Amino acid sequence: MTTTRWATIFGLATALQGCVIYETDRRGDCWRGNNCGSPYEDYETAAPPVPEPVYTLTLAPDQGEAGTVLIVSVVPGDDLTLQAVTEVVFEAGVSVLASELRDDELLLSVEIAHDAVPGPYDVEVVLPDGEVVVFEDHFLVVPADMDPEDTGGGDPAEDPCTDTGA
8 A cells, every 4th residue: 555655645746846947938917827838939930020112202283273283293112213103193073184204204195174172182003013002182173263373361441241330
């Protein structure tokens, strides 16, 4: 019986020793039940996220009146070359009639429909690989009767709501 008792004690001691090894093998408080992530995270090799390129684009002029045709100069920033631009597309109501590539700019003949809704329009640039880069609110359509430089201030003497003291 003594042999059985010693074998049992030896077996329990070995089992307990194994548990202690596994519990202390984890980092920090993980063995107390805290969520510590994967026990293999030190060995996992996840690829770092690849940042998406940020492109810049300058339009001159960057606004136009509804019902007009104008020449727009397109100059990409340092992150985008003119040779990388295969097409420039505006939202519905603004159409590109023709384009001419020059050394330092792309000239577009742009038609703004008479019924184009005033407000900001997105400009899309199509790259050779088919990627479409969207420049949100990059072109402004103003009503046909409003000067693009007019901020709506007006002359207070002509304002019927202003009391002139007469």
